[in-house]
Amino acid sequence: xxxxxxxxxxxxxxxxxxxxxxxxxxxxxxxxxxxxxxxxxxxxxxxxxxxxxxxxxxxxxxxxxxxxxxxxxxxxxxxxxxxxxxxxxxxxxxxxxxxxxxxxxxxxxxxxxx
Amino acid sequence: xxxxxxxxxxxxxxxxxxxxxxxxxxxxxxxxxxxxxxxxxxxxxxxxxxxxxxxxxxxxxxxxxxxxxxxxxxxxxxxxxxxxxxxxxxxxxxxxxxxxxxxxxxxxxxx
Numbered sequence: 001x002x003x004x005x006x007x008x009x010x011x012x013x014x015x016x017x018x019x020x021x022x023x024x025x026x027x028x029x030x031x032x033x034x035x036x037x038x039x040x041x042x043x044x045x046x047x048x049x050x051x052x053x054x055x056x057x058x059x060x061x062x063x064x065x066x067x068x069x070x071x072x073x074x075x076x077x078x079x080x081x082x083x084x085x086x087x088x089x090x091x092x093x094x095x096x097x098x099x100x101x102x103x104x105x106x107x108x109x110x111x112x113x114x
Numbered sequence: 115x116x117x118x119x120x121x122x123x124x125x126x127x128x129x130x131x132x133x134x135x136x137x138x139x140x141x142x143x144x145x146x147x148x149x150x151x152x153x154x155x156x157x158x159x160x161x162x163x164x165x166x167x168x169x170x171x172x173x174x175x176x177x178x179x180x181x182x183x184x185x186x187x188x189x190x191x192x193x194x195x196x197x198x199x200x201x202x203x204x205x206x207x208x209x210x211x212x213x214x215x216x217x218x219x220x221x222x223x224x225x
Contacts, residue, residue: 042217
């Protein structure tokens, strides 16, 4: 069974703080993703990584950065948290490859920025 | 980039009825179309997917159809049950690894 874990289920931070969200997968997946989920807006891709130290911007990268130093770990960084970054953050991973590309999601981190 | 539109945003059906959710995509090069189900408070999970060289796929009460010419694909759930109540997301994959998701459909099955 694929396991994707996230460092926190709930997080409360203050405006201006630096925030780290971590994601770990145990299936040797090539691809890892960070999404934010807001009501009525679906899953919006922030960043994804297709290999160690490789990253690509998604649809809404502004205000975020990422780090992938090891294959199993993908971190999302909010350099200076703002209230409009209050959201549910979902990490996902996938094997990669040309045919199918099922994404396996973590449980999510509910971030509140005060 | 790819753009995916999903309709309806909410859907309410009586138990035993069928439910249909439709998605359209913009880029004809998209080649993989998964559907995810997210129950309340849980993570999204894949329920069915279809590749661009297939027109229809079925798994028990769930089926997906793909019309490449019209660039749309649909999820069909027959004999709905209360446990089918969830948010359903469609997605389209253009480039290896990266998928674009629809905004989701909240399905409510009334007993």
